[in-house]
Amino acid sequence: MAFTLAIIGRPNVGKSTLFNRLVGRRVALVDDQPGVTRDRREGQGHLFDLEFTVIDTAGLDDVNDDSLEARMRRQTELAVRDADAVIMMIDARAGVTPLDQYFGDWLRRGEVPVLLAANKAEGIAGEAGRLDAYSLGLGEPIALSAEHGLGLDELYEFLNPLFPEAEEPEEEEEEFGLEEDRGPLQLAVVGRPNVGKSTLINKLLGEERLLTGPEAGITRDSISVDWDFKGRPIRLVDTAGLRRRSRVEDKVERLSIADTKRSIDYAQVVVLVLDAGLGLEKQDLTIARQVEEEGRALVIAVNKWDACEDRQGTMRAIRDRLQRSFPQTRGIPVVPISAREGRGLPRLLDAVMAAYEVWNKRLSTGLLNRWLEDVASAHPPPAPGGRRIRMKYITQARTRPPTFAISCSNPTDLPDSYLRYLENALREDFDMPGTPIRMHLKKPKNPYVS
Template identity: 60%
Template sequence: MGATVAIIGRPNVGKSTLFNRLVGKRLALVDDTPGVTRDRRPGEARLGDLRFTIVDTAGLEDADSASLEGRMRRQTEEAIETADAVLFVIDARAGVTPLDAHFAEVARKTTRPVILLANKAEGRAGESGLFESYSLGLGEPIAVSAEHGEGLADLYDALKPYVDQVDAEEAAAKEEAVTNVDVDEEGELIDAEDPVGTRERPLRVAIVGRPNAGKSTLINKLLGEDRMLTGPEAGITRDSISVDWEWRDRHIKLFDTAGIRRKARVQEKLEKLSVADALRAIKFAEVVVITLDATNSFEKQDLQIIDLVAREGRALVVAINKWDLIEDREAAWKKIRDANERYFNQIRGVQIATLSGMHGQGVDKLMESVFTAYDAWNARVSTAKLNRWLERVTVNHPPPAVAGRRVRLRYLTQPKTRPPHFIAFCSRPEQLPESYTRYLVNSLRQTFNIHGTPIRFSYRKGENPYVARKKR
């Protein structure tokens, strides 16, 4: 995927719809509201036998550089600087606007090749706008409809000189040959046999939390560049943006997500889409870093997000951000430790890292915690060790007797990891109280050092050898 193509244009001309059309998935949020996209979002595009990286960008607006719109424009300008070709998109139905003309002048000054697209050109309604677009001085426009997939053949011919071609049949054969695969957040196939942390299979880490907890600032500090749009405004991030990063020779795919507020407060359609995108990132991540504001940590919403991660079965790391703003750190740490003991019932021993995303303090400790949590998420215990442990714990604390008969735990095995899943074979499992299951899970964590990850524990009832005899 050598070539990179950026999509630019004023707000609400259909850039994200075109992005989704080229990547073949609904990755970017699409809404009638102008200015939905804020950060630049890359994706792997396919157009016939062309393979390239497509970058969706924020709508170009004429605003002060210190404002949110100005910072969004700077993100778009950086996308243009790193692109091999640029798709300048206008709305054919609206015609050429003064804003189109203003930014067309900017596009003409770039050294990158610019391809002019007149989107929404289906039917006769877009004909006048298509002819008007010649006045922009960007060459012959291509009439397309990103919504309906029209005009892609002409777009193929325009992009062909700038991007790589592959043998489509050979690429399809390679995909069909992959049998042991996993799927990432963007729907791409990953060979499950590749070691995690390599270029072929980076560790997937989602950064989540409430709005304004410093998630994007933290990612920018990790990357060492202003890759994500940040600012004092809450809720800047909307799309879940993935970026590749390398830490100590280990490859990682970071996911920046929108802030997750309480469900009752999420009223607008656009925020609902953003939260759904964040929840999708959690589902496909391997490790989830929940970012808390040190000045206001462990609110009810924080605990609900932690509970969500536990139910999804992801490895969890808690990052206490803005630690540099805390004056009495000893008292604050005691409060965090107490909260850990009180609230983290489903994920005992979770990794907690204090840091400052603004100044980069504690980020190495955070990443060490991420890989520790990932190792626990993949923990596997041999059946022999499990049954020796089971014999010991049932002697020390036998299962309760129900109606004068004691429930017997006969055998324990671990069929799955990611997260660790244990199955106990026993008689009358429905009569075992929840408290005894918690005792077994906590003992498993302590004995085999499985901390910072959910543990699934279920029971299976053995067959009664006397059932057939009773029927006879």
């Protein structure tokens, strides 16, 4: 039975630092600037022999309107509702504030077990604040230092009795021949700020899981959410909007951009979301090139299609610019959608699954060599200095993305234009649109040279 622990508190008390420590790696963005965390982030936490889901939340503010802060608070309230236990953190060095008092009263009225943690309590500077925390009426506060790992023993003593009794696992008959579980498909949603990335994921999930609104740049952390599509587990990753580097001045935004780039690195398929009203701009092409350079499968979603007046012209312009500016990866799927209304999402997901299959495609060596003989006969390689380059052998070295090794005489003399010819023929003949293809040339060894 899964156990869920939510970490809450006002801004800048160290919630994300504790989250990172329990998860065991630096996942959540951490900075001295308050309000860095906005969405609730989930991770797999470990504390000695306990394993649980831990939720990092935005800093609590006493607001109930339609502002961004109020929407952040509602996300935290949902996290508390779904939790089996809550850690309320205060800043021991700052002492108990009126905001701490307000939310302490709110937690006391609930039924979820609460541990009060006075963070930043290392040394004697935080002792007065820890003692002051008794006034919140949430029991004995523990002295915690999330940064230095102090107080985790007390946290374990609080959590351990709350865990359900472990059941004896039933013995299962061993089965053979089953397909190896490849794990969830890692699907990252990227794009410029305010193009509708979070709205798209919320619509797929069927709930307001991620913060959305008219403000640009709401998402800062890359937030992953597990989901299921037609029986296929998918890990959706919402990312911060990527602007041109020259426009980025804020330190937190730089951290967010680095986090987004890591999400692309670990993704298997990337959905690049465009605004139909703006089309395919230079920054979108920069993002697409990053995805291609990392060897990830790419699908383009043209969002806000419901508000697009010249649909044929918009789609033609996007495809033409892709052809001119991004010829190295032909056949990238372009799907018009409306994330707000849910239109086009089945087509988008079908394109994602198709791109994933192409990305994993493996071709037999015999088939590849018959193909190489045909294409080299139809369009022979050049003959620099009067000696024609001979294409001897091809094999697929790996998948994800498809990578091929070609043995040929004088590989350094083979021009890039001929490699592009081979790549385009490979895409067309074996139905591999959109995905990056890697080709490596090597010269065969002379068996008579020791």
